[in-house]
Amino acid sequence: MARKPLRSQRSYGKHDRDGFIHRSWIKGTGLPDHVFDGRPIIGVCNTWSELVTCQFHLRDLAEYVKRGVWEAGGVPIEFPAMSLPETQMRPTAMLFRNLLAMEVEESIRANPIDGVVLLGGCDKTTPGQLMGAASVDLPTMVVSSGPMLNGKWHGRDIGSGTDVWRFSEAVRAGEMSLTDFLSAESSMSRSHGTCNTMGTASTMASLMEALGVCLPNNAALPGVDSRRKTLAHLTGNRIVQLVKDDVRLSQILTREAFENAILMHAAIGGSTNAVVHLLALAGRVGIELSLEDFDRIGREVPLLVNLMPSGKYLMEEFCYAGGCPAVMKELGPLLRREAITVSGHTQGQIAEAAEVWNREVIGTREAPVGPSSGVWVLRGNLCPGGAILKPSAATPALLTHRGRAVVFEDIEDYHARIDDPDLPVDETSILVLKGCGPKGYPGMPEVGNMALPPKLLHRGVRDMVRISDARMSGTAYGTVILHVSPEAEAGGPLALVRNGDEIAFDGPSRTLDLLVDEAELARRRAEWEAARTPSQFDRGWYKLYIDTVLQADRGADLDFLVGKSSPDVTRESH
Template sequence: MGTDDRRKGLRSAGTYGKIDRDGFIHRSWMKNQGLPDEVFDGRPVIGICNTWSELTPCNTHLRDVAEHVKRGVWEAGGLPLEFPAMSLGETQMRPTAMLFRNLLAMEVEESIRGNPIDGVVLLGGCDKTTPGQLMGAASVDLPTMVISSGPMLNGKFRGRDIGSGTDVWKFSEEVRAGEMSLADFMAAESGMSRSHGTCMTMGTASTMSCLIEAMGLSLPHNGTLPAVDARRFALAHRTGRRMVELVRQDVRLSQIATREAFENAIVMHAAIGGSTNAVVHLLALAGRLGVPLVQSDFDIIGREVPLLVDLMPSGRFLMEDFCYAGGVPAVLKALGGHVRRDAVTVSGHAMGEIADQGECFNAEVIASLDQPVGPSSGVWVLSGNLCPDGAILKPNAASPELLTHTGRAVVFEDIEDYKARIDSPDLEVDATSVMVLKGCGPKGYPGMPEVGNMALPAKLLAKGVRDMVRISDARMSGTAFGTVILHVSPEARAGGPLALVQTGDLIELDGPGRRLELKVSDAELEARRLAAGPPPAAPARGWAKLYVDTVLGADKGADLDFLVGSSGAVVTRESH
C-alpha cells in the first residue's frame, strides 16, 4: 500500500490509507470501477464537482471539460473522482434559479465534507451554479479551483452580431412598439445561441467567471475563453495538474479568497460593466469565508474605476471579442494601480505578475485609463427613506438624463398585478413616471427573480419612450439595461418602506448623491403601516418554506441565516 509519507497531511488517508476492515471496505467498493491498488497509495484525491445537465444549456458540455481536468490530475499523480451537483438552469428553471442557489451550496458543502477528497475543482457556469458551488466549497475550505463553462460564440442575425438577453430585450420592445415584425423576431431566435456555453454578453455568468479570475480562483483566461475553444480544454487540463500541486502545498480556498481578492473583484466588476447580480453573490461568498464585505464597498472601491470594456449590454462587443482582445489579464494590466498586486492566486503567481503579462490586442474592446469607454462606473449604492438598508443602480446601463429624476409613482403590488395592467390603455403613466414593483425580493417571490427591468407600457413605447426609472426589490439579468433601481432593502415582504408606496407618491432619485427618497411624511407612512393588512401566507412546506423562513436580505447576500460562516472539513464519526 506504499509509504505513510505520501499520505501525510492528506484528508483522504483517513479513508483509503487504513490497513484494517474500514480501509478494506472503502477501497474495495471503489475498485469496482476498475481502479488499481496503486491509486490508493497516497495519491491526492481530487473531487470534480460537476453541474452538467441537459436542463442547463450553459453547462451541457461540462462532461467533456471534466475529462480534460482528469487528464491533468492523473498526469500530476492524483486520483480524480467526478461527482454531480444540482444544476440551476437560469433560462429554464422556475420560479427562478436564485431560489435554489443556497440549496446547491448546501449540497456542495455536504458532498465535499462528507467524501474523502483532498481538493476540489468546481465545474459550472450558468448564473447561479458558480456562486452556489463556491459558497458550499468556502464553508468546507479545501484547496479549490474553478473552471467556468465559458461563453457561447457570438450570436448572428442578418450579417451582424447579436447578444444573449440584451438583443432579446431590444427586439421584444421593438415588436411591442410596432418597429419589428414578429416573423423577424422569430427568425433571430435560431442565430442567438450558436454553440455550447453561457451568455456571450456581460451577463451574470460571464461577470462571475471574470471576477473569479480576478480573485485568483482560476487560472488566467478562464473568464473569457469560449466554451468551444480548444484552449478551454487545455486550461482544464492544466487546472487538474495544478490542483494536485495545491493539495500537496495545502493552499486552502480561504488563503486565496481574501479581502484583497474581493477588492480585485470589485475593481474588475467596475471595469467590465458587470452584472448587478454579482453584488449579491460576492456578499454571500464573503459571509461564508468571514471576509468583512458590505454592500457599500462596491460603490466606494469601484467609484474611481472607469468602464474599460466595451461589451453589451453597456457597449458594442461580445465575450468572444473580449477574449481575442486579451481577456481579463489585459484588463488587469490596463487597471494599473487599481489592482491589489500582492493578492495570491491559485496559479502560484501574485495578481500583479499576471497583470504584468497581460496584453491588449484590440483597443476598441479593451480601453485604457486615459481613454476609457465610459466614466467612473461600477455600482451605485443608494440610501434614503425608501431603502434604509440600501439599493443598487448600474449607471453605465442607465440613461444619463434619468440619473437625477423626480416623478410620480405608478405602483404594481406584485408581478401578477404588473402583467395584468402594464399594457392597459387606462394605465395612468407618462414618460416622467417612476414604475414601482413590490413583492419580488428574496422572501416575496420567493427567490428574488430577474424582473426588475420591467418592460415599459406599450402606449409609451408607441410614442418612442425607451427608458424610465424603475424601482423594485427584485434583481435583473446582467444582460439587461435601463435606469433600473434594484435590491431595495428591506424588501416589501419583510416590512420595508417599499411596501408602503402608493400610486401618485413622488419619488426622488439623486444618483450622483446616492439618494433615493419617497416624498411622503413619516407620519403618513406610519399611518399606512398601521392600516396595512397581514402579509401573504408563507409557503407551507419543502425548500421554499425553509428558504422564506431563514433567508437574509439582498444587502446581506440573500444567504440562509444558518449557513453563514464555515463548518469546516472535519467529519468526526466513522460510518462503519
C-alpha cells in the same frame, strides 16, 4: 518537513476493516490497488445538464480535468451537483443558489477527497458552487464553461439577452415583426456556452479570475474553443499541487481578493447580480464586505470594457482582445497586486505578462470606454438597507429624477396592467414593483427591468426610472433601481408606496426617497400589518428558504450558513 497526511487517507489508507470497506466499494468503479498509495484524491464537482446550454459540454470538459489530475499523480473522482438553468427553472434559479451551495458543501465535506475542481457556468451555478466549497475550505479551483459564440443575424452580431430585450421592446412598439423576432432565436444561441454578453455568467467567470480561484483566461475563452480544454487539463495538473502544498481556499479568498473582484466588476461593466453573490461569498469566509465597498472601490475605476449591455462587443472579442488579464494590466496601481492566486502567481505577475490586442474592446484608464461606473449604492427612506443601480446601463438624463409612482403590488399585477392603454402613466412616472425580493417571490427573480408600457413605447420612450426589490438580468439595461432593502415582504418602506406618491432619486448624491410624511407612512404601515396573511409556503425547501434567507444587502444567503466552517466531519464512519 513531513507532508501532512491527506484527508482521503482516513478512508483509503487504513489496513483494517474500515479501509477494506472504503477501498473495496470504490474499486467497483474500476480503480486499481496502486492508486490508494497516498495519492491526492481530487473531486470533480460537475453541474453538467442537458437542461441548460451553459453546462451542456461540461461532461466533456470534465475528462480534460481528469487527464490533468492523472498526469500530475492524483486520482480524479467526478461527482454531480444540481444544475441551475437560468432560463428554465421556476420560479427563479436564484431560489436554488443556496440549495446548490448546501449540496456542494456537504458533498465535499462528507466524502474522502483532498481537493476539488468546480465545473459550472450559468449565473447562479458559479457562486453557488464556490460558496459551498468556501464553507469546507479545501484546495479548490474553478473551471467555467465559457461563453457561447457570437450570435449572427441579418449580417450583424447579436448578444444573448441584451438583444432579446431590445427586440422585444421593438415588437411591442410596432417596429419589428414577430416573424423577424422569432427568426433571431437560433441565430442568437448557436453554440453551447454561457451568454456571450457581459451578463451574470460572464461577470462571475471574470470575477473568478479577479478572486484568484482559477487559471488566467478562464472567463473569456469560448466554450467550444480547444484552449478551454487545455485550461481544464492544466487545472487538473495544478489542483494536485495545491493539495500537496496545502493551499486552501481561505488563503486565496482574502480581503484583497474581494477588492480586486470589485475593481474588475467596475472595469467590465459587470452584472448587478454579482453584488449579491460576492456579499454571500464573503459571508462564508468571514470577510467583512458591505454594499458601500462596491460604490467606494468601484468609483476609482472607469468602464474599460466595451461589451454589451454597457457597450458594443461580445465575449469573443473580449477573449481575442486579451480578456481579464489584460483588464488587470490596465487597472495598473489600483490592482491589489500582491494577492495570491491558485496559479502560483500573484495578480500583479499575471497582469504584468498580459497584453491588450484591441483598444476598441479594452480601453485605458486615460482613454476609457466610459466614465467611472461600477454600481451606485443608494440610501434613503425608501431603502434604508440600501439599493443599487448600474449607471453604465442607464440613461444619463434619468440619473437625477423626480416623478410619481405607478405601483404594481406584485409581478402578476404588473403583467395584468402594463399593457392597459388607460394605465395612468407618462414618461416622467416611476414604475414601482413590490413583492419580488428574497422572501416575497420567493427567490428574488430577474424582473426588475420591467418592460415599458406600450402606450409610451409607441411615443418613442425607451427608458424610465424603475424601482423594485427584485434583481435584473446581467444582460439587461435601463435606469433600473434594484435590490431595495428591506424588501416589501419583509416590511420595508417599499411595501408602503402607493400610486401617485412622489419619489426623488438623485444618483450622484446616492439618495432615494419617498416624499410622504412619517405620520402617513405610520398609518399605512398599520394597515399593511393588519392585512398580512400567512405564507402559502409551509413545507420543504421553500419554507426553509423563506424562514431563514437574509436580505439582499447581506447576500441573500441563509442566516445559518454565514460564517467560517471547516472540512471536518462531525463523526467518522465505523
